[in-house]
Amino acid sequence: MNEEKDMADAYAALVDYRASIDNIDAALIHMLAERFRCTKAVGVLKASHGLPPADPAREQQQIARLRQLAKDAHLDPDFAEKFLNFVVREVIRHHEQIAASNGVTKTG
Numbered sequence: 227m228n229e230e231k232d233m234a235d236a237y238a239a240l241v242d243y244r245a246s247i248d249n250i251d252a253a254l255i256h257m258l259a260e261r262f263r264c265t266k267a268v269g270v271l272k273a274s275h276g277l278p279p280a281d282p283a284r285e286q287q288q289i290a291r292l293r294q295l296a297k298d299a300h301l302d303p304d305f306a307e308k309f310l311n312f313v314v315r316e317v318i319r320h321h322e323q324i325a326a327s328n329g330v331t332k333t334g
């Protein structure tokens with residue numbers, strides 16, 4: 227195989243992989259948007275019933291579950307835990323904002 231053809235094939239493969247990466251990133255954004263839509267409703271529910279924004283026991287269950295799922299899927303469990311913590315910290319920040327505004331949330 228000559229060098230030019232080898233490079234052209236490599237670039238074609240790269241473009242192909244990137245198309246999949248773009249689709250996966252779009253799916254992640256949509257899934258995260260749906261998760262936050264749901265957790266905002268949870269924030270309103272918690273605030274209107276005087277429940278605390280964070281539930282550490284629930285988080286421990288989620289971490290154990292996601293670590294196992296990650297292992298089964300050959301994904302680094304430490305990364306899965308860090309990712310969950312990153313998302314949950316943001317959710318708790320939203321819950322706190324909702325509670326501070328008396329359980330009333332803005333849409334959009």
Ligand SMILES: O=C(O)C(=O)C[C@]1(C(=O)O)C=C[C@@H](O)C=C1
Pocket residue numbers: 265268279280281282284285288313314317318
């Ligand atoms: O399940 C809850 O109680 C939530 O508020 C949701 C959620 C989450 O994002 O998964 C966020 C904060 C809690 O500490 C635990 C879980």
